[in-house]
Amino acid sequence: MAAKKHPIRAATMPGFRQDMIPALRLDYTEVNRRVEYLKALLDRSTGADFHFAHPGGEDTLHLDLRFRSAHASGGLLPNPGVAGNLPSGEAYIVPFEGESEASRSEGILPVQFGQEVVRYRIKGNKAVEVLTQGPASTAEAEHLAQEPAYGNVAELGLGVLAAFGVKPIGEILLDEKLGLHIAFGRSEHFGGQVGPKDFSSPGAVIHIDRVYVPETQPDVMVKNLDLVLESGEVLPLMRDGQYVVTFE
Ligand SMILES: [Fe+2]
Numbered sequence: 001m002a003a004k005k006h007p008i009r010a011a012t013m014p015g016f017r018q019d020m021i022p023a024l025r026l027d028y029t030e031v032n033r034r035v036e037y038l039k040a041l042l043d044r045s046t047g048a049d050f051h052f053a054h055p056g057g058e059d060t061l062h063l064d065l066r067f068r069s070a071h072a073s074g075g076l077l078p079n080p081g082v083a084g085n086l087p088s089g090e091a092y093i094v095p096f097e098g099e100s101e102a103s104r105s106e107g108i109l110p111v112q113f114g115q116e117v118v119r120y121r122i123k124g125n126k127a128v129e130v131l132t133q134g135p136a137s138t139a140e141a142e143h144l145a146q147e148p149a150y151g152n153v154a155e156l157g158l159g160v161l162a163a164f165g166v167k168p169i170g171e172i173l174l175d176e177k178l179g180l181h182i183a184f185g186r187s188e189h190f191g192g193q194v195g196p197k198d199f200s201s202p203g204a205v206i207h208i209d210r211v212y213v214p215e216t217q218p219d220v221m222v223k224n225l226d227l228v229l230e231s232g233e234v235l236p237l238m239r240d241g242q243y244v245v246t247f248e
Contacts, residue, residue, distance in 0.1 A: 008083075009082050009083065011077060012083060013085065013086055015147045015173045017169065020171070023087035023161060023177070026087075028076055028218065031075050033247070034247045036091075037245070038245075041083070041229075041235065042227070044227075045065045046065055047062055048156060048225065048226070048227055048237075049061075049234075050063070050109075050225050052109075052222060054112070054219050058168055060225070061106075062116055063095045063153065064096040064104040065227075067100070071092055073086035084173045086226065087161070087166075087177055089164075090178060090181075091157060092190065094154060095125050095154075097152065103124050105125035106123050108121055108188055113136035113140075116137065117136045117219055117220060119131040125152065126151045129141075139245055147206075149165050152192075153183075154184060154186060154187035154192060154207055155190060157209065159176055159181065159211075160179075160226060161179075162179045162213055166178060166209035168211065175211050178211060180222055180238065182212070183210070184210075186205055212241065213241070221240060224239060225237045225238035
């Protein structure tokens with residue numbers, strides 16, 4: 001906000017650690033080019049279809065991407081008036097949250113916590129139920145019951161850094177830039193509708209990313225991720241956890 005008001009440019013590094021330094025030495029011209037490519041695809045998309053595989057079976061999820069524009073965080077901050085995170089490297093979009101008509105986001109989202117894969121039932125772009133049993137499933141069901149806004153699907157993020165050899169370090173600033181991530185919670189800072197007003201207290205406000213790379217969720221595989229384009233064309237974006245677009 002300050003960068004827009006004053007003629008400054010800035011890099012923000014929340015949670016920055018020494019082991020992120022290799023992720024600053026990348027070819028950010030190329031990172032930015034891939035991010036802009038993915039942003040343009042998300043802008044042309046009306047939906048995203050996921051097919052996940054995990055030890056408990058297979059799940060499908062549709063995210064509604066109508067009525068939203070994507071954002072590019074490509075790591076290049078050459079102009080005054082712009083601030084952004086470093087390390088960077090993702091395109092992201094808030095799914096349609098149903099403010100003008102029903103959101104079509106629906107299906108099952110699996111998320112691995114330790115050894116346990118928690119399966120959330122998504123309807124109207126919200127996690128409305130936990131389908132699995134176990135300590136993490138119980139904790140997640142309680143969190144959803146206490147804070148329904150926590151279950152808002154707040155972001156579909158497409159990080160690009162895994163292809164540059166960057167590995168996750170357990171800090172979300174970097175880890176979400178590696179590949180696919182899906183976030184729960186607040187979205188208004190990204191252009192969505194769910195913000196602090198929807199939570200029970202300021203301390204309960206949350207935006208939490210779940211990153212789908214083998215190091216963070218070894219038992220959950222993104223078998224297919226397809227984008228449905230405005231033209232009706234279905235574009236294969238990922239197969240078996242890897243991008244299959246050529247970025248050309
Ligand atoms: Fe993100």
